[in-house]
Amino acid sequence: MLENAWIIPAITFASFWLILFLGKRLPKHGAEIGIAAVGAAFVLSCVAVAQWIDRPATEMVTAATGAGEEHGGAGEEHGAEPEEHGGAGEEHGAKPEQEAGHALGQVRILAAEADGEHGEEAEHEVEPIRAAVERNVTWFSIGGIDVTVGTAVDGLTVVMLFTVTMISLLVHVFSTNYMHGDVRFTYFFAALSLFTTGMLLLVVSSSTLQALFGWELMAVCSFMLIGHWWEKKENSNAAMKAFLTTRTGDVGLLVGIVTLFFAAGQTFDIARINEAALSRGVPQTALVVGAAALLIGVIGKSAQFPLHTWLPDAMAGPTPVSALIHAATMVVAGVYLVARLYGVFWSAFDIGAGGANPVAIVGGITILIAAALAFVQRDIKKVLAYSTVSQLGYMVMALGVGAWTAGIFHLFTHAFFKGLLFLGAGSVSHAVHSFDMKADMGGLRKYMPTTFATFLIGSLALAGLPPLAGFWSKDEILLGAAENGYRFFEVLGLVGAFMTAAYMTRCVYLTFFGEYRGHGHPHESPPAITVPLAVLAVFSVGAGFLNAPGFELFGTLTENRVYLRAGVPHHPFEVFPAVVSTVVVLAALALGYLLFFQRRLPRGVTSRNPAARAGYGLLVNKYYLDHLYTGVIVGSVKGAIARGAYWINQKVIDGVVNGIGIASKRAGGWVYRHVDQEVVDGAVNGAGFGAEGFGGILRTIQTGRVQQYGALLFGATAVLALGLVIFV
């Protein structure tokens, strides 16, 4: 399966076409095809995971920089101090690379050729890892450059395959009931299949160009699914906003791909780009430009500040779609891209050096600004949406502070509890026909026990309460930040953890506690809905143990060449930071309990305190970013600027054109009347005869066309003659 990973996206892609053309004629209207296909993809992904675990570790890799001693578990203590890259190497720079005989892979030799400064690393013992499985065929060739298409499968890929197909499968099952009776049921399932295909294609891609295909395929599917109920303008607006905002980021992605293509020696191959970046065989400027441009793409896709505004609006789509977008596809694509091209980011921003860098800053800001917004939402899905933005901030920050494994581990655990929470919200809305927590919910724990229990597990996992999944991954991120010299970002993360626990307490309270405020009689959802919830709840509890101390399966499995070449430091679990983050979470839960459950909320703060009012206003208005984007930028481009350009087009450019036309028409007419008819013809014809004929000719002229031809031919001949004189 590792070699034939292309089959997995191919299955779901075939499913898309089958549902589209056959779906409506089938008894379940296409859902059966979708579930069968994604189920098959899931099984194959599990096979891929198993094969990856079985794969013998044969590849020897050493770090490209002086941080080589980080491996083998000896170097953890030094992680916090920035390594003197290059400095140490220069001293030994004169040392020739005798390690050629050393049994290292091709990578090592490449590195030695590219950069002989670090010859001494060869002395270190290195642990073998599982080699990535690559398989490429030529896609097309231009000017002697073969552009390939293919699959590159390593630990990160199989983890993503597993996560994506599993979440997608559960979403499919959930949707059979949730979307039952929808006008476009079949179409919905077709789009789900295509969406899954996009993400699967992205994660198996061996080249940036191919990744772009998956990336954009998801953009289209999100457009289709967010705008699923396009009869309403606000839904199609939300779909457009999602597409256009991510596409704005894609400008960066395009520029980044192009820049790296040339920087890495005319290749789209991800492994080669990473290698070029890590071996410092690339001009630093090109690398920084490429990484910064890619980061813009990531900001758009992974809804990072300041391009996060599309994600909450994307709630206009059906809830299962939200679950799919937020848990396993689309938004995590950006995070995945950073993780995949980590060599580029690592070298460009010198992540190993500590301090601060654009990736960490973007992630850190996003954590806080999104968490703050989650407090003022009435709509349960919007709370979850801002929570996703905030959690994506954690992942991006993790990658920014050099906690690579922690970042993707958080991606992994988050998929389960966020999927769970969204599907839970869907289950609730299925019962109360609304998403408004304040108006239509409350006290639902009595009516929907399963939904309540699973939602609670999801919330606590999200809040990061030990020993649930979110705790382990978040803790790893914070630890990584602290140890790698990013103390400030650790504090940011802790503040974010506090806010997360608090807003989820509010959300759980408003939804499940107190008195029921809605209409009708809410009831528990059927098994098609509750079973996926239960499955996800199990994973939300257990997934974190995969990388718990003493086990660390996840870290070992995902270790890849880039990770080791970059010399990303690895830190084992530490008790003290874990206790700190647990205390923070507990404090937040306690505060949330007091504020929301006990109603010890200080009343009327916003009306008495102007600062609080201003802050609240800022949050309610989402930092006015939407006003800026929709009102000011889009408004002016679509309105004044476009109209201005069109005015220039019609009045200025066309004015010149028409002016020339009219002028030559007049000139031609004048020549015809006065020169041709009067002088030339006049000499031939008698004056009396001419006066009579003149009227007739004039009538012909006034019909227009004859005259214009005349004018034009006259002009053309004149130009022609002139040109001949000049040229010849």
Next chain:
Amino acid sequence: MDALDDLALTAAVFLPLVGAVVMLLTPRRQETVHKVIALLTTLATFAVGVYVLVRFDYRRADLLQFNVNASWIDVINSRYILGVDGISLPLLILSMFVCVLVVIYSWNHFPEPHNPKAFLLLVLVLETGMNGTFVAQDLILFFVFFEVVLLPMYFMIGVWGGEQRQYAAIKFFLFTLFGSALMILSFLALFFRGGQTFAIQELIAVASDTIPRSTQLLIFGGLFMGFAIKVPMFPFHTWLPDAHTQAPTQGSVILAAILLKLGTYGFVRIAIPILPEAARVWAPWIGGLAVIGIIYGALGCLAQSDMKRLIAFSSVAHMGYVMLGIATLTDFGINAAVFGMVAHGLITGMLFFVAGSVKDRFHTLELSRLGGLLIQAPRMGWILGFCAMASLGLPGLAGFWGEFPAILAAYNPAPGLSRELFRVYMVVAAIGTVFAAGYLLWMLQRAAFGTPTKEFAGHPIPDMRWPEYLAWTPMLLLIVVLGIFPNLLFGLTNRAVDTALAAFGGGG
């Protein structure tokens, strides 16, 4: 087979004319007969195209094949030279292909004042002109075919067009003729200064050595005017929105799919190979106008309230990418340009088809009056959505391969061109993709989403009919197939482009 090979291109060019003559001799009343003749003629021509495709030697796509070289006008040493290579072949096939589909679509879509005989006759004459332009290897022959195209299109717009057809038709005619006048001047200059020949291949060999550099620049300027107006490039584009808006659907499709390519093809086939040094000097200016066109065309789109006019402006933007690719003078850029020509032909052609069918049903293309097409005619609505996605350059569909490699090429233009300048162009072009998404989705939202406006709410709107299925399915399929397997085209153009760029050391 060799005898057939010699005949192939001549047949490809003049078969449509034979059909036209037969139609001329058939009484006007027999409409079905006319349709059948036109269909058979275009199909036969297309069959010749298939024959050429089969017999073409793909390993030597850089060479002109199916060559014909006969004496024609001895006085001026102009010869009847035909030939195809990897650059002209895709465009020739596209032209034949689109003509078949246009005739099929016409089956029940004759615009007022009806008259299938005259209408289809014009289509056939157009085809002769277009096919001829793509295979002519002699400048005078090229010029003749280039101009043959003008008149039928003029009449098509002027007779079967919308309300302001007269203005649009004359504007189209005069604008292009003005460019042609300068172009023929340049041809004559090449003749007199480049060794008394009009044969393109001979001129490639001698022109850049024998003509003084300053004169080369002037000659290139004349060629530029002729081709740039046809493309059309900003600021010579204003004939296009009028022509497109007023032209009947079939006219718009042919205009977008083929006629615009005559200009860009001229750059790749004639201007750049013959005068590479001048091309290098002109390239930054061409690139600049191209990216202005990208953004400017997009802004023009956003200001439109008429669907057809919007699509017309989008052509200005899309041809901007093609011209940017050409201006880089690199293999990636020009391959992208040829791909972009074909892709734009298919995609924008499709958009005009759909717009025509919408107009047929609603008798308006005012976006404010439309809405909910997906409810009333879902299949047509989804096809519109698909074409919008293709047009905005979605990876996986044909349009992407015209845009992305052009952007890529701008990062590293040919030696001698300013990298900094072209990198600015690259970023602007990349930003243009956002604009493209903006206007296309906006159009889609207003036309297809939402609910039908009160005006049309109760009307039964028929969804697609068989001529539409028949005419559109091949185009839609090609858009997908080329998007996934770009090598179908790149494999054809790659070597030929290298030859065209020989003067630049095979590109950057």
